Amino acid sequence: EVKLLESGGGLVQPGGSLRLSCAASGFTFTDFYMSWIRQPPGKAPEWLGVIRNKANGYTTEYNPSVKGRFTISRDNTQNILYLQMNTLRAEDTAIYYCAEQLRFAYWGQGTLVTVSS
Amino acid sequence: DIVMTQGALPNPVPSGESASITCQSSKSLLHSNGKTYLNWYLQRPGQSPQLLIYWMSTRASGVSDRFSGSGSGTDFTLKISSVEAEDVGVYYCQQFLEYPLTFGSGTKLEIK
Numbered sequence: 001e002v003k004l005l006e007s008g009g010g011l012v013q014p015g016g017s018l019r020l021s022c023a024a025s026g027f028t029f030t031d032f033y034m035s036w037i038r039q040p041p042g043k044a045p046e047w048l049g050v051i052r053n054k055a056n057g058y059t060t061e062y063n064p065s066v067k068g069r070f071t072i073s074r075d076n077t078q079n080i081l082y083l084q085m086n087t088l089r090a091e092d093t094a095i096y097y098c099a100e101q102l103r104f105a106y107w108g109q110g111t112l113v114t115v116s117s
Numbered sequence: 118d119i120v121m122t123q124g125a126l127p128n129p130v131p132s133g134e135s136a137s138i139t140c141q142s143s144k145s146l147l148h149s150n151g152k153t154y155l156n157w158y159l160q161r162p163g164q165s166p167q168l169l170i171y172w173m174s175t176r177a178s179g180v181s182d183r184f185s186g187s188g189s190g191t192d193f194t195l196k197i198s199s200v201e202a203e204d205v206g207v208y209y210c211q212q213f214l215e216y217p218l219t220f221g222s223g224t225k226l227e228i229k
Contacts, residue, residue, distance in 0.1 A: 035218075044209060045166060047218040063217040097165060104156060104211070105177055107165040 002026040002106045004098050009111030016088050016115075022081040022098030022108055029079040030054040033101035036072060036083045038094040039110070046094075048072075050101050051081070088115045119144045119212050123221035129229035130200050138195045138224045140210035145190035146173075154214035157186055157195045160223075161206040169208075170195065202228055 008020040022034070035050040049062040051072045060072050071084040081098050095110040124139035146154045153173035158166040168177040170186035173193060183198045197204055205228055210221040 044220045044222050045211075046220070047211075050216075061216045065217075103168060103171055103177065104158075104166075104213075105168045105171075107167075109165055 002100075004100070004106055004108035006096060006098055006108040006111040009096060009113045011114045011116065012088055013117050014089060014115055017084070017086045018088065018113060020083040020085070020096055020111060020113070024079045024081065027100070030076050034074060034081045035099050035101040036081075037097045037099055039097070040091075040094040045097075048083070085113070090115050118217055119215065119219050121210055121212055121219050121221035123210060123224045126224055126226055128225065129227040131229045132201065133199050136197045136200050136226060138208050140193040140195070140221050142191045142193070142212055144214070146212050146214045147190040148214060153188070153190065154212055155186075155188070155193055156211045156213060158209045158211065159204070159206050160209065166209060197226075200226070200228055204228065
């Protein structure tokens with residue numbers, strides 16, 4: 001059974017940093033592109049970026065809205081996806097999801113990030 | 118960026134009636150390989166989005182055949198035949214033709 005479990009969310013002050021994790025199981029992690037998507041309260045999801053699979057050199061693509069502040073990485077020995085978020089702003093407040101990017105058939109339950117003083 | 122524009126539903130929809138949700142893209146999502154790079158999702162209250170349809174018209178595994186997707190390169194429709202209480206939530210379309218991937222603003226379905 002495919003499982004994706006995000007963690008690391010919480011309350012952070014503006015200008016601060018946070019690293020989110022997504023533990024994956026039930027599939028061959030290195031075969032899949034993995035993405036991060038966020039959803040502000042009451043709004044539509046926003047795709048943040050993707051890290052490609054082993055066959056494509058684990059390269060990354062980012063939404064221009066977060067490029068330069070957010071970094072996606074992966075630990076392929078422990079099957080964990082990461083999202084490093086720097087210089088956080090109030091508008092980064094959202095539920096953050098990880099998802100596989102073959103079909104977007106599998107999403108985690110999300111982790112809430114609140115940016116507030 | 119490709120902009121995805123969704124239409125509204127005349128809520129609430131009577132149980133057992135059909136409902137059609139529209140989505141329009143600012144650029145054709147038809148790839149040269151003949152596939153149309155559009156997904157549909159349902160997000161039930163308090164849950165993560167659930168994939169319903171991919172490649173514009175292919176139902177995801179385990180999805181009821183009451184859901185069907187159709188369209189052209191820029192205009193798309195998700196049809197729900199005989200709506201049920203479990204169909205309540207917000208429906209999103211998403212293009213995955215080019216980066217950044219983008220979602221529509223969502224269409225809420227309420228049942229009477």
